[in-house]
Amino acid sequence: MTDSSLTTRQKVERSMQYRRGRELRFRAYGLASVLFGLLCLLMVFGDILSKGLTAFQQTVLSTEIYLDQDYLGISRKSDDQELFNADYEGLIKSQFRERLGVENRGERRQMNALLSAGAGWQLRDVIADNPELLGSTITVAVLLDDEVDQWFKHYRHAGQTGKLSERQLQWLQQWQGDGRLSTQFNRLFFTNGDSREPELAGIRGAITGTFLTLLVTLLLSFPIGVAAAIYLEEFAPKNKLTEFVEININNLAAVPSIIFGLLGLSIFIGVFGVTRSTPLVGGLVLTLMTLPTIIISGRAAIKSVPPSIREAAYGLGASKMQVVFHHVLPLALPGMLTGTIIGMAQALGETAPLLMIGMVAFVVDIPGFINDPSTVLPVQIFLWADSPERAFMERTSGAIIVLLGFLITMNTLAVILRRRLERRW
Structure with a gap:
């Protein structure tokens, strides 16, 4: 057919x-x-x-340590400075040498390499909290080196040795057979700053720097962005100048973030002399980057308010300022808050502009204020990802998990605020 x-x-x-x-x-x-x-x-x-x-777990050795006052050169009446300066690391190593029967220099180096550089600091904190323990024997979970940590968590299951020698493996297998090797929650990952030693490296400094940087960004970008959105939508005359400004605001939202870093480097640091690698200059740069997003979302929220609200207010004798600030702004504020949270989430994940202003520096100390040297979580991830040690690769993924948790939380908060506060007309 x-x-x-x-x-x-x-x-x-x-x-x-x-x-x-x-x-x-x-x-x-x-x-x-x-x-x-x-x-x-x-x-x-x-x-x-x-x-x-696995970055949230750390390998430790449960062992007994005799707190020899004569070796340490301190007593229960010593002041804080004397307690701080005692040779705790030497005490731990000397007792390990006696128990393992280590005599020659080669084996001594191998044994010392099994212990973390933070083992002495760990013992120091115990004695500083309770000096009465001096002269007694205590059981502590001694922190081990990152190579031992990786062997215990990964390599031993696959029959690999990593960088450990045969003699070191014998000691570790002996401790494992005695049930003294175990993993515990890696508290140092959340309480320490950055470190050259992977087992001591933490994200507290980066999280504190991130919080201070976002605080500066929020305090600057939210009022400026809301004020700009209100002026452009309610007060600015509709002419070629305002059209030019609106077009450029939309274009700035698509500018690569590294351009804002170059701008901050040349203006804030080069012209105004703001200190490099601080939350202050980082917040200023991220403010420039998030302003277009906040302004655009703020204008969209203002446009969503029905004209009948304005007409009713004018009919009751309200002035232009009263209409905007008493009626339009409260109704548009949920949408503005949502846009601000999304802009802050975008700023939280930025790395390129902060690299340009020096926040890639190696910072060990925890920043206390917005003008202290610091880094942020994405930059910390960048630094660790460039390190060759597997332990740093593990901590890179752990820091990414923490960063994703913050981003998901902020975006979820934006959705919840929009659903609970936004009115449908």
Whole structure:
């Protein structure tokens, strides 16, 4: 049967069947695209979690330490400075040498390499909290080196040795057989700043620097962005100048973030002399980057307020200022807050502009104020990712997990605020 011999009804049914087939294929392609995107997302998250969860565990050796006052040269009546300067690391190593029967220099180096540089600080903190323990024997979970940590958590299951020597493996297997090797929650990861030693490196300094930087960003970008949105939407005359400003605000939202870093380097540091690598200059740079987002979302929130609200206020004799600040702004504020949180979440994940202003520096101390040297969490991740040690790679993934947790929390908060506070007209 040719097309010319088909009836009109048959032609319509064939056409409908063809269109339904195209629609079903389009739905299948769309569903496949969504599933592929979800699969890629699950692969990324799965890879990060598999590599980063072990960063929250640290290998320790449960052992007894005799707090020899004569060796340390201190007593229970010593002041804080004397307690601080005692040779706790030497005390631990000397007792380990006696128990293991280490005599020659080579074995001594191998044994010392098993202990973390922070083991002495760990013992110092115990005595500083309770000097009455001097002269007694205590059981402590001694912190071990990052190579031992990686062997115990990863290599030993695969029969690998890592960088450990045969003699070191004998000691470790002996301790493991005695049940003295174990893992515990890595508290130092959240309480320490950065360190050259992977087992001592933490994200507290980066989190504090991130908080101070975002605080400066919020205090500057929110009032400036809201004020600019109100002026452009409610008070600015509609002419070529305001159109030029609006176009450039939209364009700034698409400018690469590193350009804002160059701007901060040349203006804030070069012209105004703001100190490099501080939350103050970082907050100023991120303010420039987030302002377009806040202004655009603020204008959209103001536009969403129905004109009847303004007309009713004018009908009751309200002035322009009263209409804007007593009626329009309270109704548009939820949308503005949502845009601000999204802008802050974007700023939280930025690295390139902060690298340009020197926040890539190695900072050990925890910043106390906005003018103290500091780094931020994305830059800390960048620094650790460039380190060759596997332990730093593990901590890189752990820091990424923490950063993703902050980002998900901020975006979830934005969604909750929008749903609870936003009014539908």
